[in-house]
Amino acid sequence: MADRVFFAVCEGRVTEYDYLTLLQNLYGAACSFRIDMPAPGSRRDDMKPEQVADFAIRVAESDGDQYTEIWALFDRDQHAGIPQALNRLARHAPKVRVAFSHPSFDFWLYLHFAGYDVPLNGSSQEIVKRLNQREAWTRFGRDKRLTEARAADLAPHVVTAAGRARGLEKRCAADDCTHTRGGTVCGLLERDPGSGMGALIESLGIR
Numbered sequence: 001m002a003d004r005v006f007f008a009v010c011e012g013r014v015t016e017y018d019y020l021t022l023l024q025n026l027y028g029a030a031c032s033f034r035i036d037m038p039a040p041g042s043r044r045d046d047m048k049p050e051q052v053a054d055f056a057i058r059v060a061e062s063d064g065d066q067y068t069e070i071w072a073l074f075d076r077d078q079h080a081g082i083p084q085a086l087n088r089l090a091r092h093a094p095k096v097r098v099a100f101s102h103p104s105f106d107f108w109l110y111l112h113f114a115g116y117d118v119p120l121n122g123s124s125q126e127i128v129k130r131l132n133q134r135e136a137w138t139r140f141g142r143d144k145r146l147t148e149a150r151a152a153d154l155a156p157h158v159v160t161a162a163g164r165a166r167g168l169e170k171r172c173a174a175d176d177c178t179h180t181r182g183g184t185v186c187g188l189l190e191r192d193p194g195s196g197m198g199a200l201i202e203s204l205g206i207r
């Protein structure tokens with residue numbers, strides 16, 4: 001039995017859930033966690049940011065006690081409604097946490113293979129092009145599944161990717177980045193490129 005049970009709900013209906021399943025398969029037993037997700041039947045379409053927020057808040061209010069943390073995974077590429085969704089979720093912190101990837105979850109995947117810190121202005125095109133150069137990823141983009149070959153390619157590099165994502169976040173927090181920002185530190189929407197997935201990996205105890 002896993003000591004800690006997490007819940008995660010995502011905008012994308014394929015890649016993110018495949019990735020979370022990979023994490024559970026690789027580290028669930030060793031790090032004693034399980035990740036619950038929306039039932040496959042409710043994942044027929046990608047969700048809008050508002051729907052992700054609704055889902056996470058509903059779980060927090062009905063079953064919050066049984067979860068260590070509830071995570072909402074967002075992308076920058078479909079940004080309508082993101083600030084409102086983030087504001088609503090912030091009222092449920094720290095039980096509900098957000099992993100925001102800029103421009104998209106694809107950037108998080110790419111961090112498994114290389115560092116990258118050039119602003120992408122909301123487009124995943126360059127990142128997908130780079131992923132496509134790897135053997136297992138030639139059709140990635142048209143086909144968003146994490147096939148067995150893609151999962152095997154990612155598996156050895158999860159901790160490295162988390163370190164790279166945390167490194168980008170630290171630069172923003174230390175005022176050591178080149179982003180134009182509204183406040184004294186970069187907000188989630190300003191961290192281009194970036195991913196909050198490093199914090200999820202850390203919270204799961206993967207190191």
Ligand SMILES: [Zn+2]
Nearest residue numbers: 172177179186
């Ligand atoms: Zn910054």
